[in-house]
Amino acid sequence: MISGEAGEECGVIGVLAPGRPAVPMLLDGLFTLQHRGQESAGLAVWDGGDDIATRLGMGLVGDAIGGQVDGLGGSLGIGHVRYSTSGASSLANAQPIRGRRRGRTPFAIAHNGNLTWVPGPGGTDTRRLATLLAGVHRPLGAAMADTLPLVSGAYSLVAMADGTLYAARDSYGFRPLSMGVLEGGGWVVASETAALDALGAEFVRDVEPGEIVEFDVRGTRSYRFGGGRSALCVFEHVYFARPDSVIDKRPVYEVRRDCGAALAREAPVEADLVMPVPDTARIAALGYAEESGIRYAEGLVRNIYVSRTFIQPSQAQRQGGVRLKLRPVEHVVAGRSVVVVDDSIVRATSARQVVALLRSAGATRVHVRVASPAVRWPCFFGVDIRVGDDLAARHRTAEEMGRLVGADSLAYLSADALVSAARGSMDLCTACFTGDYPTADSRREATW
Ligand SMILES: O=P(O)(O)OC[C@H]1O[C@H](OP(=O)(O)OP(=O)(O)O)[C@H](O)[C@@H]1O
Ligand SMILES: NC(=O)CC[C@H](N)C(=O)O
Numbered sequence: 001m002i003s004g005e006a007g008e009e010c011g012v013i014g015v016l017a018p019g020r021p022a023v024p025m026l027l028d029g030l031f032t033l034q035h036r037g038q039e040s041a042g043l044a045v046w047d048g049g050d051d052i053a054t055r056l057g058m059g060l061v062g063d064a065i066g067g068q069v070d071g072l073g074g075s076l077g078i079g080h081v082r083y084s085t086s087g088a089s090s091l092a093n094a095q096p097i098r099g100r101r102r103g104r105t106p107f108a109i110a111h112n113g114n115l116t117w118v119p120g121p122g123g124t125d126t127r128r129l130a131t132l133l134a135g136v137h138r139p140l141g142a143a144m145a146d147t148l149p150l151v152s153g154a155y156s157l158v159a160m161a162d163g164t165l166y167a168a169r170d171s172y173g174f175r176p177l178s179m180g181v182l183e184g185g186g187w188v189v190a191s192e193t194a195a196l197d198a199l200g201a202e203f204v205r206d207v208e209p210g211e212i213v214e215f216d217v218r219g220t221r222s223y224r225f226g227g228g229r230s231a232l233c234v235f236e237h238v239y240f241a242r243p244d245s246v247i248d249k250r251p252v253y254e255v256r257r258d259c260g261a262a263l264a265r266e267a268p269v270e271a272d273l274v275m276p277v278p279d280t281a282r283i284a285a286l287g288y289a290e291e292s293g294i295r296y297a298e299g300l301v302r303n304i305y306v307s308r309t310f311i312q313p314s315q316a317q318r319q320g321g322v323r324l325k326l327r328p329v330e331h332v333v334a335g336r337s338v339v340v341v342d343d344s345i346v347r348a349t350s351a352r353q354v355v356a357l358l359r360s361a362g363a364t365r366v367h368v369r370v371a372s373p374a375v376r377w378p379c380f381f382g383v384d385i386r387v388g389d390d391l392a393a394r395h396r397t398a399e400e401m402g403r404l405v406g407a408d409s410l411a412y413l414s415a416d417a418l419v420s421a422a423r424g425s426m427d428l429c430t431a432c433f434t435g436d437y438p439t440a441d442s443r444r445e446a447t448w
């Protein structure tokens with residue numbers, strides 16, 4: 001049995017807006033990144049004084065911190081939305097994490113990704129990293145340059161100290177991180193370009209794998225501490241990111257539509273209607289419908305007040321979530337054969353319930369089409385995909401998966417088609433689909 005921690009997704013944002021308050025921008029950015037983490041939220045701001053103020057809370061951004069920010073000034077700040085696995089889903093583990101280095105001013109750090117190895121004492125992966133940074137008696141940028149080569153795994157980080165905003169990305173570049181310039185001057189760094197857009201910022205470029213970027217009132221500086229083979233997570237395109245974001249020059253919308261179209265070519269089937277499992281699969285279903293010529297319809301309604309289910313921390317919550325989240329539209333579905341497109345199947349929580357819902361609403365045939373390959377391998381780099389029950393397809397063919405979920409047929413997109421749709425300038429990590437891990441330690445760990 002594998003021992004590695006499965007990771008999580010999160011959203012991070014950093015703002016340096018000289019002469020303007022950072023907090024409203026941080027909140028807008030965090031709302032835009034809400035889909036990346038729904039367990040806790042937080043922000044840290046510096047108003048030019050001796051300390052960094054933090055506000056942390058459990059739940060969605062509005063509930064967690066919306067009521068705690070009155071009077072919180074400062075033009076430099078960072079923020080985080082969390083989806084836990086390294087440590088409990090608790091206020092104590094919410095981010096940003098504030099630290100103080102002996103003899104120096106405080107710093108704060110926020111992390112998206114999963115560290116597979118951090119030297120030193122316990123706590124969440126991010127807290128262990130913060131402890132390491134606190135032990136280095138140099139400016140935070142230099143401390144990061146010394147420390148980051150010592151840790152393994154996936155991280156896109158934002159940090160702040162001494163009036164400077166920092167951004168860093170691990171040398172594989174697993175998680176996205178983009179920087180933009182604010183209207184009226186200043187900088188924003190965020191997990192997704194959609195957060196830059198929400199602030200009216202202009203995209204400048206992605207933080208490169210193995211790069212640290214510093215932002216202060218004098219401008220920006222960049223240091224490289226690593227590089228080589230890149231491994232951008234293809235699952236960002238499949239599921240995590242918003243469709244209005246652009247990752248490594250590839251618009252997520254276009255990637256999902258191309259995946260749906262390729263799926264229609266690779267796995268055609270006769271049917272009356274094509275419909276998505278909302279929300280994430282909508283665009284892939286549209287691509288399937290356009291390519292196949294089969295009419296697109298919305299046969300499932302998603303309750304927008306229920307969170308994304310895949311990123312819930314327990315299976316009981318995930319099952320309950322799907323039950324409340326999706327309902328069939330009987331007058332669309334009854335008496336019709338349908339192709340139902342989902343972006344991915346991991347634990348098959350959604351697919352099992354979706355097929356049953358469509359049959360209960362009178363569908364004559366239910367063909368499941370999945371706009372990514374079968375997930376057969378665990379992730380160590382920031383997405384909560386583990387061995388065991390988590391991987392419904394681990395030892396099942398597509399036909400057996402079809403039987404498991406009760407469909408008339410089930411087919412996946414090929415890995416080649418996914419890579420050709422998603423590929424920008426970076427190499428992609430496809431390990432959970434292909435078993436081709438970018439790092440030697442994860443290759444060893446995954447061979448159980
Ligand atoms: O096989 P499973 O373990 O069920 O996981 C896959 C499903 O989970 C995700 O949906 P989710 O409800 O998280 O979010 P969405 O509304 O953005 O599609 C994903 O889009 C699939 O529908
Ligand atoms: N979701 C994240 O990326 C959070 C980072 C860290 N692994 C934590 O558990 O808090």
Ligand code: SF4
Nearest residue numbers: 233235379383429432
């Ligand atoms: S294993 Fe899968 S989910 Fe994890 S980083 Fe690689 S592509 Fe992304």
Ligand SMILES: [Mg+2]
Nearest residue numbers: 277278279280
């Ligand atoms: Mg879904």
